[in-house]
Amino acid sequence: GAGVSQSPRYKVAKRGQDVALRCDPISGHVSLFWYQQALGQGPEFLTYFQNEAQLDKSGLPSDRFFAERPEGSVSTLKIQRTQQEDSAVYLCASSLPLVAGSNPTEDQYFGPGTRLLVL
Amino acid sequence: AQSVTQLGSHVSVSEGALVLLRCNYSSSVPPYLFWYVQYPNQGLQLLLKYTSAATLVKGINGFEAEFKKSETSFHLTKPSAHMSDAAEYFCAVRGGGKLIFGQGTELSVKP
Numbered sequence: 001g002a003g004v005s006q007s008p009r010y011k012v013a014k015r016g017q018d019v020a021l022r023c024d025p026i027s028g029h030v031s032l033f034w035y036q037q038a039l040g041q042g043p044e045f046l047t048y049f050q051n052e053a054q055l056d057k058s059g060l061p062s063d064r065f066f067a068e069r070p071e072g073s074v075s076t077l078k079i080q081r082t083q084q085e086d087s088a089v090y091l092c093a094s095s096l097p098l099v100a101g102s103n104p105t106e107d108q109y110f111g112p113g114t115r116l117l118v119l
Numbered sequence: 120a121q122s123v124t125q126l127g128s129h130v131s132v133s134e135g136a137l138v139l140l141r142c143n144y145s146s147s148v149p150p151y152l153f154w155y156v157q158y159p160n161q162g163l164q165l166l167l168k169y170t171s172a173a174t175l176v177k178g179i180n181g182f183e184a185e186f187k188k189s190e191t192s193f194h195l196t197k198p199s200a201h202m203s204d205a206a207e208y209f210c211a212v213r214g215g216g217k218l219i220f221g222q223g224t225e226l227s228v229k230p
Contacts, residue, residue, distance in 0.1 A: 042221050043218070
């Protein structure tokens with residue numbers, strides 16, 4: 001079975017350019033997460049989807065960041081007018097749904113990430 | 120708010136020696152704790168997790184961790200380091216649906 005895949009693996013953008021990062025979750029996983037990992041740091045939460053609904057976008061650093069998952073499967077993270085501080089690895093993870101009232105211990109499976117460098 | 124703190128950004132051990140990577144947590148509710156490993160240019164792989172069952176948790180590749188509520192700790196150990204263990208290790212706590220990660224500890228293994 002295929003794991004979480006992300007594309008592109010590497011992206012170089014000029015400052016001010018728009019970029020789109022894609023995540024293909026594991027088939028059947030309805031929960032999808034985006035994290036940002038700056039160099040030498042731990043991943044930081046950006047946003048969370050359950051199916052097509054974006055339930056938490058509290059981690060998005062600015063209104064230049066936008067994520068969507070229109071059909072509840074593939075997700076795209078878009079960054080508009082990129083800045084140098086956006087340079088990071090963007091990780092996507094998917095999991096089975098969190099069932100209300102149960103232990104929230106569904107494992108998150110991570111993709112390899114997209115390394116974004118903004119020049 | 121929940122958080123984790125990893126003590127030591129770099130740990131170096133000799134091959135065959137004990138590995139000890141430290142993690143302390145802060146949580147107002149019973150925590151769900153995780154250790155992940157990240158190899159260069161790869162995503163995160165789950166090593167083990169604590170979900171309020173047994174306090175000593177065994178994971179993959181010979182790693183284990185012990186949940187100690189009195190010390191608010193969840194340290195990761197392995198009795199004998201192997202060269203292939205060299206990687207970045209992250210402790211995390213679950214906050215709602217998302218994971219909250221520590222800064223990471225880079226483990227080096229000397230031959």
